[in-house]
Amino acid sequence: MTLDTKFVPAEMEARLYKQWEEGGYFKPGRKPNAKPFTIVIPPPNVTGSLHMGHALNNTIQDVLVRFERMRGRDVLWQPGTDHAGIATQMVVERLLAKENKTDRKTMGREAFLKRVWEWKEESGGIITQQLRRLGASCDWSRERFTMDEGLSKAVRKVFVQLYKEGLIYKDTRLVNWDPVFETAISDLEVETRETKGAMWSFAYPLVDGEIDGLKEIVISTTRPETMLGDGAVAVHPSDERYKNLVGKYVWLPIANRKIPIIADEYPDPEFGTGAVKITGAHDENDFHVAKRNNIPLIMLMDKKARMISTPENHVPERYNGVDRYKAREMVLAEIEELGFYRGKEEKMIPQPFGDRSNVVIEPMLTEQWYVNAGELAKPAIAAVKNGDTKFVPANWDKTYFEWMNNIQPWCISRQLWWGHQIPAWYGDDGKIYVEETEEHAQAAAGPNVKLTRDEDVLDTWFSSALWPFSTLGWPEQTPILKRHYKTDVLVTGFDIIFFWVARMMMMGLHFMDGEVPFETVYIHALVRDEKGQKMSKSKGNVIDPLELIDEFGADALRFTMAAMAAQGRDLKLAKSRVEGYRNFATKLWNAARFAEMNGVAKDENFDPVAARVTVNRWIAGEAARCRDLVTKAIEDHKYNEAASALYQFAWNVYCDWYVELIKPILTGTDETAKAETRACAAWAFEQILVLLHPFMPFITEELWSKTASRSGMLIDASWPTYIGLGDAAADAEMNWVIRLISEIRSVRAEMNVNAGAKIPCVIVGAAQEARMRTANWEAEIMRLARLSSLVFEDSVPPQSAQIPLDEATVALPLEGMIDFTAERARLNKELEKIAKDMGGIDGRLNNPGFVAKAPPEVLVESRELKAQLEEKKAKVLEALKRLG
RNA sequence: GGGCGGUUAGCUCAGCGGUAGAGCACUACGUUGACAUCGUAGUGGUCGUAGGUUCGAUCCCUAUACCGCCCA
Numbered sequence: 001m002t003l004d005t006k007f008v009p010a011e012m013e014a015r016l017y018k019q020w021e022e023g024g025y026f027k028p029g030r031k032p033n034a035k036p037f038t039i040v041i042p043p044p045n046v047t048g049s050l051h052m053g054h055a056l057n058n059t060i061q062d063v064l065v066r067f068e069r070m071r072g073r074d075v076l077w078q079p080g081t082d083h084a085g086i087a088t089q090m091v092v093e094r095l096l097a098k099e100n101k102t103d104r105k106t107m108g109r110e111a112f113l114k115r116v117w118e119w120k121e122e123s124g125g126i127i128t129q130q131l132r133r134l135g136a137s138c139d140w141s142r143e144r145f146t147m148d149e150g151l152s153k154a155v156r157k158v159f160v161q162l163y164k165e166g167l168i169y170k171d172t173r174l175v176n177w178d179p180v181f182e183t184a185i186s187d188l189e190v191e192t193r194e195t196k197g198a199m200w201s202f203a204y205p206l207v208d209g210e211i212d213g214l215k216e217i218v219i220s221t222t223r224p225e226t227m228l229g230d231g232a233v234a235v236h237p238s239d240e241r242y243k244n245l246v247g248k249y250v251w252l253p254i255a256n257r258k259i260p261i262i263a264d265e266y267p268d269p270e271f272g273t274g275a276v277k278i279t280g281a282h283d284e285n286d287f288h289v290a291k292r293n294n295i296p297l298i299m300l301m302d303k304k305a306r307m308i309s310t311p312e313n314h315v316p317e318r319y320n321g322v323d324r325y326k327a328r329e330m331v332l333a334e335i336e337e338l339g340f341y342r343g344k345e346e347k348m349i350p351q352p353f354g355d356r357s358n359v360v361i362e363p364m365l366t367e368q369w370y371v372n373a374g375e376l377a378k379p380a381i382a383a384v385k386n387g388d389t390k391f392v393p394a395n396w397d398k399t400y401f402e403w404m405n406n407i408q409p410w411c412i413s414r415q416l417w418w419g420h421q422i423p424a425w426y427g428d429d430g431k432i433y434v435e436e437t438e439e440h441a442q443a444a445a446g447p448n449v450k451l452t453r454d455e456d457v458l459d460t461w462f463s464s465a466l467w468p469f470s471t472l473g474w475p476e477q478t479p480i481l482k483r484h485y486k487t488d489v490l491v492t493g494f495d496i497i498f499f500w501v502a503r504m505m506m507m508g509l510h511f512m513d514g515e516v517p518f519e520t521v522y523i524h525a526l527v528r529d530e531k532g533q534k535m536s537k538s539k540g541n542v543i544d545p546l547e548l549i550d551e552f553g554a555d556a557l558r559f560t561m562a563a564m565a566a567q568g569r570d571l572k573l574a575k576s577r578v579e580g581y582r583n584f585a586t587k588l589w590n591a592a593r594f595a596e597m598n599g600v601a602k603d604e605n606f607d608p609v610a611a612r613v614t615v616n617r618w619i620a621g622e623a624a625r626c627r628d629l630v631t632k633a634i635e636d637h638k639y640n641e642a643a644s645a646l647y648q649f650a651w652n653v654y655c656d657w658y659v660e661l662i663k664p665i666l667t668g669t670d671e672t673a674k675a676e677t678r679a680c681a682a683w684a685f686e687q688i689l690v691l692l693h694p695f696m697p698f699i700t701e702e703l704w705s706k707t708a709s710r711s712g713m714l715i716d717a718s719w720p721t722y723i724g725l726g727d728a729a730a731d732a733e734m735n736w737v738i739r740l741i742s743e744i745r746s747v748r749a750e751m752n753v754n755a756g757a758k759i760p761c762v763i764v765g766a767a768q769e770a771r772m773r774t775a776n777w778e779a780e781i782m783r784l785a786r787l788s789s790l791v792f793e794d795s796v797p798p799q800s801a802q803i804p805l806d807e808a809t810v811a812l813p814l815e816g817m818i819d820f821t822a823e824r825a826r827l828n829k830e831l832e833k834i835a836k837d838m839g840g841i842d843g844r845l846n847n848p849g850f851v852a853k854a855p856p857e858v859l860v861e862s863r864e865l866k867a868q869l870e871e872k873k874a875k876v877l878e879a880l881k882r883l884g
Numbered sequence: 885g886g887g888c889g890g891u892u893a894g895c896u897c898a899g900c901g902g903u904a905g906a907g908c909a910c911u912a913c914g915u916u917g918a919c920a921u922c923g924u925a926g927u928g929g930u931c932g933u934a935g936g937u938u939c940g941a942u943c944c945c946u947a948u949a950c951c952g953c954c955c956a
Contacts, residue, residue, distance in 0.1 A: 006921095192956085350956095395888075399954075402887065406955085494954085526953095552921095563907085566898065574896050576908050583921045594918030640898070644906075659918080742925095749913070749925035756915040783916065840903060849939030850902095858902055858940095865903070 007589040009553030013698045017132055025715045026137045028076035037073035038487040040468050045084035046120055047091045050130035052527035055545040058136045059561040061491045066694035067634050070719040076484050078471050079138035083147045085460040086356045089418040092116045109417050116418050135554050135697045144471045146463040154470035155420045155463050156436045163434040167372045174287045175411055177364035179305035180357040183415035184368050188499055190352045190361050197349035200224050201342035202335050204250035212244050218342050219277045222349050225327040228255050228315050229298035231290055232278040237263040239274050253340050255314045262293050281365045297365055305362045369413040377404045380505035389516045392637050396523045403498050412459045419457030426452050465503035468517035490518040493526055522637050525571040552582035555696035562695050563643040585699050591655050592703045598666045602708035603679035609724040613673050616680035617730035619658045623687040624725035630691050650688045664779040690717055737777045743803045744785040750826055751801055751818040758788040764796050766808040796882055804875030827880050834873045841866045
């Protein structure tokens with residue numbers, strides 16, 4: 001059981017993870033009488049590989065899950081992946097193009113889908129393997145995929161029910177059309193970006209010649225090519241300039257059509273000429289104007305955003321099949337040639353881009369399926385208002401409400417192949433049959449109707465919205481569903497509050513009898529690079545979490561994530577931070593090696609409450625304090641505070657002081673004290689392992705098994721509860737000793753005393769308590785402060801450096817070793833600091849308002865502080881006097 | 885235009901009403917058989933700016949500047 005001198009994370013991590021997983025520790029149901037605790041994972045895309053966002057997200061979930069497991073809850077962390085419609089189809093299409101030089105259309109739907117499934121089987125497991133490397137303790141035996149048979153059944157059932165309730169319907173309106181993927185996408189998948197563009201002005205001549213001195217109306221547009229589809233020119237009803245033109249017509253050049261001049265509230269008279277062209281079929285605002293005024297909607301483009309020439313749209317034949325941007329150039333040239341060109345202004349314009357395809361989205365008039373989100377949002381809003389679901393940090397509910405209150409119909413149909421095909425059939429009788437299966441549809445239609453299934457698939461987020469219950473077996477009423485819905489916490493980033501959180505709320509409430517899908521939504525920050533920039537492949541600033549795991553270990557990465565998870569928006573990741581926590585792991589390893597070398601071993605009979613040695617009583621109290629801090633911090637989702645408490649306790653308290661202070665005991669002759677201290681040191685270290693386990697599961701598990709022979713694994717250990725720990729007298733004594741040693745060290749360094757030199761120390765004016773403490777810790781003080789002697793005397797020896805310590809003065813007779821000018825300077829500096837502190841305190845105490853109004857305990861504290869400062873000041877002055 | 889964040893040590897960030905903190909970096913010294921992935925000591929901040937509330941403000945309020953995100 002000897003520990004190696006170095007610790008190598010890689011081997012250990014793989015081995016331990018396997019042991020946990022195969023040991024069934026991640027599975028629920030092991031504590032059937034315990035209260036369940038449930039988290040559903042935000043399902044990563046099957047196409048994905050682990051990035052920093054995943055690392056943060058899953059670290060937090062794993063900390064929670066391991067913590068609650070240790071606290072005795074019956075934990076289910078439900079894992080799975082998302083089929084990610086567009087993303088996956090895109091990946092496989094690219095693969096096809098590369099491999100076989102073919103495309104999905106040539107292959108046909110069936111063959112293509114077969115290929116996607118094959119790809120999923122081959123590559124879909126990458127991300128889940130990577131989650132394992134992070135240490136995520138999900139129950140992999142319950143892994144789900146959004147296109148599993150079970151989940152697909154849930155999707156069909158939800159769709160059919162919502163349709164029959166009138167909450168899903170078909171509608172023809174403008175949608176965001178992605179001309180690369182040739183599908184509609186939802187508003188959320190569109191990203192508006194400011195891009196370089198221009199505003200061109202054209203003249204449309206009046207059909208009736210001159211009216212009110214006007215022969216033409218000048219309109220401006222950022223999209224010249226759409227003029228071919230103009231159905232009207234609109235002006236504001238209050239616009240005097242055009243008052244007598246409303247109801248007249250203009251000639252639309254190129255298309256050679258007559259279009260009316262209409263009055264509508266939409267045009268801004270202050271902007272440009274105050275007249276706008278209305279292209280109802282290709283612009284959202286124009287669409288509404290056209291609807292209001294009964295203006296025809298003229299379709300100009302096909303699914304690839306190429307112009308089409310039809311008898312209906314009057315687009316000249318030469319435009320047929322021309323790309324929209326090429327058509328723009330043609331229109332501009334022709335307008336100029338016709339003499340209707342009226343100038344161009346370069347400007348930045350907002351343009352919609354597809355978040356996946358990265359091309360300009362075209363508003364297109366098509367028939368699509370919609371969810372009446374407004375209706376479903378009502379209970380979802382109420383549930384957050386009344387506290388059934390809480391956002392942490394709480395201010396995110398504002399974002400949630402803001403969006404939910406203004407929610408638009410959700411376009412859920414996609415003209416893709418990869419996804420849940422919509423369970424709707426069209427009969428040759430012209431009717432739509434929405435049923436869970438073709439048999440049901442046929443039954444509904446009757447035997448003589450020929451059915452054709454809707455070709456479209458559903459938005460990926462439709463199935464994700466069902467995740468908290470579909471993964472638990474719904475629509476079957478499984479025991480797991482009963483036990484683990486609603487879930488306890490959802491951990492996710494703010495970027496998918498709308499995409500996912502809001503929709504899960506809607507669907508959960510609707511299909512689970514009004515019960516919310518989760519009690520708490522913990523929203524964490526997004527991981528950015530050191531400079532605060534979003535990590536992206538194109539910027540080349542991506543830090544790969546797996547590389548960090550390779551270099552520093554999963555524990556170090558996890559601890560970094562937790563330590564940086566302070567509630568905020570951004571999390572800028574510096575590699576040095578990960579390195580620092582790797583060092584922390586090394587420190588723990590070495591502390592364990594120290595223990596091993598010094599006979600520090602677990603003693604089943606050791607009871608920290610009964611410890612007699614002061615330093616042991618003290619460390620036990622510190623352990624209890626750390627335990628309380630960590631517990632509270634995790635409960636409050638303040639992972640950084642938990643991490644910081646652990647780091648401090650393990651390194652600054654246990655390693656720096658406790659271990660150093662017990663060395664003389666461990667090598668001493670007091671066998672009783674030695675035995676107790678060995679047992680206590682082992683106990684305290686064990687507390688570190690247990691408390692740290694949720695954050696650093698691997699190294700703690702490894703040390704757990706190597707520092708004692710134990711019956712179970714640490715993952716299965718109980719979160720400690722302590723009764724009767726904490727001893728104020730022991731704390732006071734140890735703190736005094738630590739202060740004494742620190743002060744001597746500080747003076748030594750400042751006086752440039754050779755680090756290796758042992759020096760004498762004389763304590764003057766010590767009260768009984770200080771004398772006792774000194775006696776108790778003589779060996780430790782001498783060792784840690786590098787003293788050759790430690791004695792009490794009645795007066796300060798000549799040529800001493802002097803340290804005031806409460807009522808006593810600690811004198812270091814350093815004749816010949818130090819420069820007394822320097823010592824005087826040091827004491828004067830000390831005096832300055834005291835004076836500064838005093839200034840603050842006096843300012844308060846001399847303020848009648850403070851004395852009258854401050855809480856009594858603050859007043860007492862201030863007075864005590866002043867007394868201490870005064871005592872110290874007197875000592876320093878005395879010391880200066882002695883130096884002459 | 886609407887909303888939400890941020891501005892604290894050279895860097896990355898905590899703290900958020902009662903004496904300014906951590907890690908990294910930096911400086912000096914390396915003594916102690918766990919650890920140089922370390923130890924000891926130290927340098928470094930008028931807590932964006934201006935008002936206000938308060939006995940007291942980095943912390944609360946108002947305004948303002950700059951940076952960032954989301955929505956239109």
